[in-house]
Amino acid sequence: MTAPMLEVRNLVKHFPVARTLSELLARKPPKVVKAVDGVSFTLARGEVLALVGESGCGKTTIAKTLIGLEEQTEGDILFNGQLVGAQARRVRAAMLTLETTRRSLEDPKTLPARLALRALRQRAQMVFQDPYESLNPRATIFEIVSEPLEVHGLARKRAERLASVTAALEDAGLRPAGDYLFRYPHELSGGQRQRVVIAAAMVLQPELLIADEPVSMLDVSVRAEILNLLRDLRRSRGVSLLFITHDLSTVAYFADRIAVMYLGRIVEIGPTRDVLSNPQHPYTKALLSVVPVPNPRLRRRRVILQGETPNPIHLPSGCRFHPRCPVAFDRCPNVDPPLVMVGERHAAACLLVNGQ
C-alpha cells in the first residue's frame, strides 16, 4: 500500500500562557493552552476531509501547523511518507551551518530534509477565511498571484509568470484574466477576491489545499460558486482538500470524510454519509441538530448544548465533553475515551458507543 499523501500522527500543539507578575512571584507553574491535544488522521490523494468544530476546538491550529505557520509541540506530519514540519527548526539550523558550503545546499541530494520542508510549502497551500483581509491592499492581482512563484524561484521570466498567473486566474473563474491582472483587491467583490486567493494558492500546482472557512464571509449566492470552484479544482487537478469549517451543511455537499473536533481532539471521524446519517458521538448529534434548515416546516427538536466550549487551559477530567454532554453518566468524568471503530472507517470517542 502506498503511503497516504498526508499523514498526521498524534499532533499536539500547546501554547504557553504568559504568567502575570503575581503568578510569577507565587512560582505557579506556567499554564498552557492545549489547542491541539493528540490528533491523528490521514488524507489520501484527491480526497476531501472536513475538520468540523466550533471556535477554539483547534481546527485552525492544525491548519497553521500543517502549513508551517506554527511548529507543533509533539507529533509527526508526513507528506507522501516523508517527515516534515517537526524538523523545521533543525533544518533551519542545518541550513545555517551549511551556509558556508552553499554549493552543496543547491544540490538536492545533500539535504533531503530541506527539500521536504520546501516541498510541503510548495505543495500544500492555504486559502484563508477572510478575502477582505488576506490580500495585500497595495498589491495588484498580478503581484499577488505571482508572489508564490517568485518566493519559490519558479518562472523567473516575466513572460512565464504572466502566463502562469493568467492560467491560474482563468482556472479560478476570473475570465478574461486580463481584466483583473492590474487591478487592486478593493476594486473586486468578496467572491472575486476569494477567487484570487484560490488562484494564488493554485499557481504552484499544490497537491494539498487547506481551506479555512473559505466561504463563511461570503454572501450565500456567491458561496455556492466558490464551493463549486473548489470541487472542480479537486476533480480536474486531483488536489486533496482539508476543509475547515463550523458549518456542517456546507460539508455535506463537499467532503468525502468528516472529522468532528472538540477541545483539541477528534471526537468522531468517518465517511460523510455515515457521520451525517448515523452520528455516534453526542457532540456530533448536537451539532447536526442545530444546523439551520431552510424550511419552516422542518423545524425540529434541537439539542442545544448550554454554555460554551470551556477554556482549553483547564480541560475537564475524563471525557472533555462530559460537562456539556446531555447523556453523560457516572464514568464519564473519570475515563478519557479513545477513538474506537464503530463502522467501516467510522470511529467515535464516547464511552456509550464503545461498549466499554
Place this chain on the structure above:
Amino acid sequence: MSDRWFLLKRNLAEFWRVFRRNKPGMLGAFLLGTAVLLAVFAPLVATRDPRETVRDSSGRPLTFASPAVHAPLGTDDAGHDIWAQLAYGARISLLVGFFAGSLSMFVGSLLGILAGYFGGWIDSLLMRLTDILLVIPDIPLMLILVASVRQLNLGISPLVILVLVIGLLYWTSTARLIRSQVLTIKERQFVARARAIGAGHVHIITRHIIPQVMPLIVANTVLIISTAILVESGLAFLGLGDPTQPSWGTMINFAFSRNAITNGAWWFYLPPGLSIVWVSLGCVLLGNVLEEILNPRLTAHHLEGDEKMVSRAEVSGAEVSSAT
C-alpha cells in the same frame, strides 16, 4: 514594463484627482512650492549678491535702509540686501531641513520596522533608547553636541554637523509611530498568507510591510522636515549656524545681535521669521493631507464579526441540559 508604468500613471492620476480638490493640501503645496522655487532660483530673483554692500549715490553704505528706501526689503546693518539674503537663506534652511528630516525619517523608519517586525530584544533595546532620548531636553542636548563637535575641529562643515545632529536625534517619535503601525500590519492575514506561501523575512518586509507604512513615512517626512527647519532655525538663532552661509535662523540671530529691534528695522527680522512660518505651515498642511489621502483603503465588510480567540474568559454556568 509598460503595465507597471501604466499602473504608476493611473495611481498618480488618482492621487492628483483627490488631492486637487483638497484645499488645505493645495495651500500647503503652494506654500512649500514657492519656498522651493525661491531657493532654486535665488540667483535669478535676487539681483544682488547677499554679501555685496549696497551704497547710496554718494558711495556710503546704506545701513538699515527701510524697504521704502531700498526695494524690496531694505538692507541690514552692514548694508547687505535683505531680499538677497532671504532668497539664498532659503537654500540653506530648506537643504538642512530636507536632509536632516530625511535622515531622521530613514533612521526612524528602519528602526521602527525592525523593532515592530522582529520584536523581542531588538524591540526592547530600541524602545528603551527612545525613552532615554525622549526624556532628555533636545535643544540643550543639541547645543552641547553641536558645540563640542565643532570644538573638535574635524573639518566638517557646520551645516553637515547640524544635519547629523538633528537627523540622529529626531527619529524617536517616527520610530514609535512606524513600530506601532508595523505591529498591527504584521498580524494581518495577508502577512500570514505570505508566510504560508513560504516567504522569508526580507520578502515580507519589502513586499508587505514597507508598502503599507510607506504613506505614513512619506507624510511624516514632510512633517519632520518642518520640525527640522524649525530646530535648525532655533539652533542658528542661538548662534550655532554657519555665519558664512546664513540660513533664515542665522538672519534672525544677526538681526537680534545687531540691534535691529532697537533700530526699528522690522524688515530685518520679520521676513525670515515669516518665511519660517510660511514653510512650516506648508509642510504641516501638506503632511497631514498626504497622510489622509495615502492611507490604505481599508474597506471592512459588515459581515465581519469579532475576532475569534483561542483562549477565552472562563464560562461559568456550563450547565448540562438539553433544550428543545
Place this chain on the structure above:
Amino acid sequence: MFPLSTSTPQPLLRVRHLSTDFVSADGAVAHALEDVSFDVYPGEALGLVGESGCGKTTTMLSLLRLLPAGGRIVSGQVWYDGVDLLTLSEREMRRYRWKEMAMVFQSAMNALNPVYTIGHQIREAILLHEDVDRAAADRRVTELLDLVGIAASRKEQYPHQYSGGMRQRAMIAMALACRPRLLFADEPTTALDVMVQAQVLELLKKIQKELGLALVLVTHDLGVVAEACDTVAVMYGGKVVEYGPADRVYNAPQHPYTQRLLEAFPDLNRPGDSLASIPGYPPRLNALPPGCRFEPRCHKRLEVCAQVAPKLIDVSQFQEAGSRKEDEAISSFILRPSSYKHIAACHLCSGPEAVWL
C-alpha cells in the same frame, strides 16, 4: 384587501413605500431603498433577508431614523401604532427609540462600553429612560439578566469577561430594559459559533413569545429566518422582491431570486451533488439596472425584464389553488388573515397588483 374589522389585529409597524437615498460627498445619488412596504404584527417575527448591500440594514436604520450622514428618506410612511414616525420631530422620535423600539446589534463587543460592568450599563439604560429609583432599576436588571439566562452573580462583571454569546445575551437584556414592543435584531447571530447561534436564536424566540414582542430580524442567513420568523421579506438591490408568510416563501417561492437563493443554501436534508449558484454579483446601488434589478443575473429573464421594472404582484390567490394538504399546513401555520398576503415583484408572476392598505 381585507376588511379592517375590530377583530383583525392591527399591525404594530406598517411600512409603506419607503424610499431612501444616499448622497455621497461628490454629489452622486444612490437609491439605497425604493418602495419598501411591509407589516409587522404584535407578537410576530419578520425576517428581512438578503445579501450584503441589498438594503436590509438601511431599511432598519431608516425605520429608526438613524441613517448615517448622507442618507435621507425620500418618501414613504412608517406607521408605528398609528403614528407616522417620519413626521415626528427628532425629540419626539427619541421617545420611541429604545422605549418602544429597541435594537440588538451584530457586534456586541462594540456596542458595550468596556469600562463599565454589564449590570451598570443596563441600569443606566433604565434610569435614563424611566422614572424609577436605583433599587427598582437594580431589581429590574436582575430580572432581565435572569430572562436572558445570565446568572445574577455575573452582573458586576465587565464585557471582556463575557464570551461572545454572553455579550449577545447582555445586549438583548439591555434592549429589553425599557419594555419595548418592537425589537430589531441586526445579524444577531452572524459572528457566533453554531451552537451559540442556536442558543441566541432560541433565546430570541423565547422572549418574543413570553413578552409578546414584535421582532424584525435582519440577516443574510436563510436558515436563521426559517427557524425564527413568521413572515419574510426578501430584499434585492434596495427593493423587496418577495414578501409573504415564511412557509409559503420557502416552500413555494415565486421570485426567481428567492428560488435560486434557496437552491444555493446548503441543506443537510437534501444533499445533492451540486449547489446552485447565482452568476454575477449583486448590483451596486449607484449603477442599478433600468428594469428589474435582478435581471442581469436571472436565469428566467424575459426581454421585458431589462426595460421595465416589475410591479408587486399579489400571488396569494394563485397559491390557494394548491393542494389540500398544503393548505392545511399553511392554515396551521398562519395566525392572521392579513399575513396570507404573498407578494412577488416579477414579470413571470400573474395575479392582481398588490394593494397596500
